[in-house]
Amino acid sequence: MAETGTRRLRADAEQNTARILTAAAEVLAADPLASLERIGEAAGLTRATVHRRFASRQALLEALTEQLDQRYLSALEQSRMDTAPPRPVFLRLTEILFELKVSHRFAMELMSAKSDCRSGLSPRVEEGLEQVFARLRSAGDITATGADWCRGVYLAVVHEVTQLPPDAPDLVAAGGSRAELVVRTVVGALGGTSQP
């Protein structure tokens, strides 16, 4: 949403918008209230440049959530929900999320006020997640029925697992795989058995 009406951006400018988005994701994940100054610094640019690429802080946040949304969607597509059995799909989806190093929490915290849907995710992503849980339920992996509830528990567990140090005993017990720990925990939490 940076600039889509006027002319084409110069190559370096476009590269800088990407830099800013990357830096913003990183910095805001650590501190959701970080100033544009710090974000620009992390991107190796000046605050003025940040303002040139994004009209306002608001605009930057929107672009960031849009990018996040795209990644969620791509993860949902890559996990091939329609063909594979649900639990491996769920695991694969979670693995992709961790590979993308997506830190969602800052979005949840800040976007909830102005976003129309309360999760901070786009309706399409919510819908995709809902399908995953619906398939898990059909397969008997979980018993929980509420879409909001399933999604909320899932995101919360992802967040907790992200906080975990690499040598945490429960993480080691899951073979060192954060995604595996997430799946076990969420499936258990939502009324299934933690054994596959």
Next chain:
Amino acid sequence: MAETGTRRLRADAEQNTARILTAAAEVLAADPLASLERIGEAAGLTRATVHRRFASRQALLEALTEQLDQRYLSALEQSRMDTAPPRPVFLRLTEILFELKVSHRFAMELMSAKSDCRSGLSPRVEEGLEQVFARLRSAGDITATGADWCRGVYLAVVHEVTQLPPDAPDLVAAGGSRAELVVRTVVGALGGTSQP
């Protein structure tokens, strides 16, 4: 921590500090960045008065967390961990938390930066929680071993359940008891069975 070195406060002043703390808990739960102006307004007082009772925003937050800590501790004591079997203890503890209408999340978010322990809770409360989970583990209710992991999942689930509307299907399925849903979910998440 309001004023403990000088003289005794006048009755109305002391009452106002309590009002401020109550209002702060309520307002900050909804918006962790709310200004002292709004907090004072919610307490029916002026911002100046807020500053008279608490030297700084920092001091107010500290007093608030201390109060929160006291309530956690009292809940831990009331749940009689030593005598009763662990799962009812866990349920009772959670019930007390909900009765107290404690909204912990804002503390987690804001205190983590300056607090020495990463959970934002005092060491004594952390220790008490750890004991609860240790007893649950001994009784075979859960299999998870990490104290941080158990506590993190517990607080996250409590937060999620708090967000749930009263008519959420999964809440109804738990008999309408938020505490019951928390216990089922946490026990399941941490490697136990959701059936008592």
Next chain:
DNA sequence: TTTAAGTGATACACAGCTGTTGCAGTTAAC
């Protein structure tokens, strides 16, 4: 190589929150 686009640096206005002070009016405490 020429040109237009982009950046860095700097300065400025503006808004919101914090913390402090002074004063007049009210209220608890003795």
Next chain:
DNA sequence: GTTAACTGCAACAGCTGTGTATCACTTAAA
């Protein structure tokens, strides 16, 4: 009933972050 404490109101200074504008310099693009 008197006194000391407390509050409301208002004003002030200070800080931080945002958003805008200008100018000289650098760089991609034709």
